[in-house]
Amino acid sequence: DAGVIQSPRHEVTEMGQEVTLRCKPISGHNSLFWYRQTMMRGLELLIYFNNNVPIDDSGMPEDRFSAKMPNASFSTLKIQPSEPRDSAVYFCASSFVLQAGVGPDTQYFGPGTRLTVL
């Protein structure tokens, strides 16, 4: 089985540019998560979707960040405009749950996108 697919794997951009990160979850999964990892803050959840609906976006740092899930097989995380402090590794993860927050919820992570904003 193909795991979670993320693209691009590496992105280098200049401050002020728009950045779009993409994620394809594991087929059949109904929950999708976007995480960010930095040395200072560790691994932190930005937003998660259940059945394509955003359930919790409290981790989204500010209005420059937006995430969409137009269908069950695709999600994007957009940063506009990007800033140097957005440099991090961004992970997407997916899982299957019968009901959000109830029962086990094993998340499977993608390989990540390493973003560098100059």
Added chain:
Amino acid sequence: DAKTTQPPSMDCAEGRAANLPCNHSTISGNEYVYWYRQIHSQGPQYIIHGLKNNETNEMASLIITEDRKSSTLILPHATLRDTAVYYCIVRARTGKLIFGQGTTLQVKP
């Protein structure tokens, strides 16, 4: 949401069992304990999870104390490829996984 406490680092000899402890004294009755690991800068990898009973799979065993306030992840025969950061997580009622700093396990030849 229950928090977890793990030692920041541990060493283990190759071929020996690695026992990674985790305290989660504020865990509530319906919260699961999850273990993930992250090798270098790869995405976190699911290892095992449990609620009350001990669990075993092809990667590891999870021992949960009767009062559920602590658990131990056991890698029965550690190899150099098991060198990683190991995260013990109690899944929040909201469904989120909240990652702490984890334990850096160094397997030495």
